Amino acid sequence: MKLLEERILKDGKISKGNVLKVDSFLNHQLDVSLLSEIGAELKNKYGDCGITKILTIEASGIGVGCMVAQFFNCPLIFAKKTKTINIKGDVYKSSVESFTHQCVYDIIVSKDFLTSDDTVLIVDDFLAKGNALNGLIDIVNQSGAHLAGCGIAIEKAFQGGGDKLRSKGIRVESMAIIEEMDCENGSITFGTRN
Amino acid sequence: MKLLEERILKDGKISKGNVLKVDSFLNHQLDVSLLSEIGAELKNKYGDCGITKILTIEASGIGVGCMVAQFFNCPLIFAKKTKTINIKGDVYKSSVESFTHQCVYDIIVSKDFLTSDDTVLIVDDFLAKGNALNGLIDIVNQSGAHLAGCGIAIEKAFQGGGDKLRSKGIRVESMAIIEEMDCENGSITFGTRN
Numbered sequence: 435m436k437l438l439e440e441r442i443l444k445d446g447k448i449s450k451g452n453v454l455k456v457d458s459f460l461n462h463q464l465d466v467s468l469l470s471e472i473g474a475e476l477k478n479k480y481g482d483c484g485i486t487k488i489l490t491i492e493a494s495g496i497g498v499g500c501m502v503a504q505f506f507n508c509p510l511i512f513a514k515k516t517k518t519i520n521i522k523g524d525v526y527k528s529s530v531e532s533f534t535h536q537c538v539y540d541i542i543v544s545k546d547f548l549t550s551d552d553t554v555l556i557v558d559d560f561l562a563k564g565n566a567l568n569g570l571i572d573i574v575n576q577s578g579a580h581l582a583g584c585g586i587a588i589e590k591a592f593q594g595g596g597d598k599l600r601s602k603g604i605r606v607e608s609m610a611i612i613e614e615m616d617c618e619n620g621s622i623t624f625g626t627r628n
Numbered sequence: 629m630k631l632l633e634e635r636i637l638k639d640g641k642i643s644k645g646n647v648l649k650v651d652s653f654l655n656h657q658l659d660v661s662l663l664s665e666i667g668a669e670l671k672n673k674y675g676d677c678g679i680t681k682i683l684t685i686e687a688s689g690i691g692v693g694c695m696v697a698q699f700f701n702c703p704l705i706f707a708k709k710t711k712t713i714n715i716k717g718d719v720y721k722s723s724v725e726s727f728t729h730q731c732v733y734d735i736i737v738s739k740d741f742l743t744s745d746d747t748v749l750i751v752d753d754f755l756a757k758g759n760a761l762n763g764l765i766d767i768v769n770q771s772g773a774h775l776a777g778c779g780i781a782i783e784k785a786f787q788g789g790g791d792k793l794r795s796k797g798i799r800v801e802s803m804a805i806i807e808e809m810d811c812e813n814g815s816i817t818f819g820t821r822n
Contacts (some may be wrong), residue, residue, distance in 0.1 A: 462740040464690075464704040480701045492687035496658075497704065500694045503660045509693065511659040547657040 435475055435609040438511035438587065439624050442610055443470060448617045452562075454548045457496050460587060461494035467580055468516065469501040476555070476585040477601050483582040486552045487511055489574065491530075491541060495558045498587055502557050511548065513541040526576045530569040543568050544579075550578030561586040561608060564595025569603065583607060590615075591625060600627065605607060629652050629669055629803040632781065636804055643812045646756075646787065649664060654753055654781060655688035663695040666803050668751070670779040671699035673801045677776040680746045681705055683768065685724075685735060685760050689752045696751050705742065706762060707735040720770045721770055724763040735763050737771075744772030755780040755802060758789025765798070777801060784809075785819060794821065 447455040459465040479491045485506045490499035491513040503510035516539065525542040533537065548554070567584055575582045583605030589596045591613050596606050606627075613625035641649040653659040679700045684693035685707040689769055697704040710733065719736040726733065731734050742748070750764045768775045777799030783790045785807050800821070807819040 458740065459703075462705065462708065462738060464694060464697070464706070466694050466700070466704060466792065469694070470698070493690060493706070493708075494688060496690040496696050497706075500658060500660050500663070500691050503658070504664070507661070509653075509659060511656065512658070512687070512691075514656065514687075544651065544656055546652065 435470070437468065437471055438610045441465075442588065443613075443622060446622070447617050448620055448622070450617055452590065452615070452617075454588065454590065454612070454615060454619070456588065458567050461497075462617070464497045466497070466501065470504070472498055472585075472587055473501040473503075473505040475559070475609060476502050476607065480506075480555050480582055480585065481522055483555070484553045485555045485582055487547070487548060487554050488557050489513065489543070489554050489570055490557045490572060491515070494560075495566075499557045502555070506555070509547070511543060513543050513573065515539050515541055526573040528576075531563075531565045540568075541573070543573050548574070548577040548579055552577070552579035553582050554579050555582050555609060556584045557586070558584070559587045560605040561589040561596050561606070562593040564599055567595065567599065571599075580597040585609075588612065591627075596627070629666070631662065631665055632804045635659075636782065636806075637816060640816070642809050642814055642816070644811055646784065646809070646811075648782065648784065648806070648809060650782065652691075658691045660691070660695065660818055663692050664698070664749050666779075666781055667695040667697075667699040669803060670696050670751070670801065671736055674700075674776055674779065676747070678747045679749045679776055681742060681748050681753050681773070683707065683737070683742070683748050685709070685750045685762055685764060688754075689760075692753050694747070696779060700749070703741075705737060707737050709733050709735055721815065722763040722766040722770075725757075725759045735760075735767070737767050739771070742768070742771040742773055746771070746773035747776050748773045750778045751780070752763040752778070753781045755783040755790050755800070756787040761789065761793065765793075775782045776812050779803075782806065785821075790821070 589608035780802040783802035
């Protein structure tokens with residue numbers, strides 16, 4: 435998606451440790467019109483899949499997830515990272531290793547909201563090693579729902595998570611795919627898949 | 629807002645400890661069309677205030693915040709609850725006591741995104757004692773931005789936070805105001821303000 439690539443080049447900042455900082459438009463301050471364009475593009479790609487639920491993970495997936503859900507006229511579910519006193523009853527649970535926060539945490543989704551009748555599109559802001567997506571896919575599998583695929587804003591392809599999922603036959607559509615980025619000179623090389 | 633009151637009566641569940649569970653449409657599974665109606669209503673109320681930024685707090689504020697930001701054609705900023713490795717440089721910081729999670733945490737907003745040129749509408753899913761709002765208001769004040777007011781989905785008026793803010797001259801518009809709720813018989817009494 436040209437619009438997102440241009441925005442990354444304009445406002446993204448590369449930090450040490452393969453961190454791409456896009457918090458001026460994607461995960462601290464959100465450009466909702468850009469997120470809406472991502473929603474429209476994912477509707478183009480997955481519009482004929484019979485999606486009944488969008489699934490993402492808190493916190494930074496919620497923004498893009500909401501905008502995508504609007505285009506599919508269906509609810510957004512966000513997986514929660516810890517068990518709070520507000521969630522009762524049975525939950526699907528998986529474990530995720532966080533690249534950003536350098537820890538392992540549990541994610542949960544209430545069994546009330548995901549069943550074998552659902553067809554799910556998983557959405558997230560970033561795909562790097564694929565840890566969050568693997569946790570979400572695990573939860574979709576536990577529920578017996580059909581996974582249509584994944585819709586990602588920015589895939590850091592050089593970290594391998596996306597291609598590993600594709601090699602397992604899982605459909606992954608990323609709006610911007612970064613093949614290389616260089617912390618020293620700030621250069622970013624985009625690529626394509628399919 | 630009749631639509632939200634009806635939805636609370638239909639799908640809300642009251643638990644012990646004054647907890648209103650609305651996670652089927654507001655803070656685990658999100659009904660984005662309902663959130664969009666809330667956005668439209670807040671646009672009616674604050675449309676002439678020159679809002680330049682919507683400010684909320686992760687995680688469950690992000691959904692309603694995104695939908696509100698769409699109507700104001702401006703970015704959404706969500707305050708983060710812990711300092712991650714992705715946030716560098718100067719931040720505004722405040723402390724919040726969580727009713728839901730029974731703990732105290734810091735919230736931060738990058739100084740890059742909020743300045744004295746901004747006019748801010750604070751948005752959140754719930755208002756109970758007002759702890760989260762007070763933290764967000766503190767951050768707006770630190771930035772020197774103008775606070776237009778607060779837009780809340782559900783105010784639990786019996787916990788006093790909303791009226792305390794109003795008595796300080798802060799404009800608070802809540803889409804549903806709960807005067808009383810009864811855990812025993814499940815009854816909910818709505819009210820109005822102004």
